[in-house]
Amino acid sequence: MANSLSAKKRIRQNAKRRGRNRWRKQQIKDAVKEFDEALSAGDKDKAAEQLRVVYKRLDKVASKGTIHKNAAARQKSRLAQRLHRA
Numbered sequence: 001m002a003n004s005l006s007a008k009k010r011i012r013q014n015a016k017r018r019g020r021n022r023w024r025k026q027q028i029k030d031a032v033k034e035f036d037e038a039l040s041a042g043d044k045d046k047a048a049e050q051l052r053v054v055y056k057r058l059d060k061v062a063s064k065g066t067i068h069k070n071a072a073a074r075q076k077s078r079l080a081q082r083l084h085r086a
Contacts, residue, residue, distance in 0.1 A: 024061045
């Protein structure tokens with residue numbers, strides 16, 4: 001357990017940031033899930049629109065530093081490939 005005030009503050013900050021990062025990552029997962037559902041239903045127009053939503057979320061999360069920008073780019077590329085193949 002932390003004894004100093006600065007260590008206690010660091011614990012509070014880490015908990016807050018961890019919660020924020022988990023929320024952001026969950027937003028990405030939810031958006032990708034909706035994209036998958038639209039793709040599996042065969043609705044290309046809705047899937048393309050959902051892909052734009054996923055792109056926006058990935059870019060925003062990468063800009064905040066929750067995930068690396070190259071990881072976001074890789075994920076965007078793979079999702080675009082899946083839409084293109086469908």
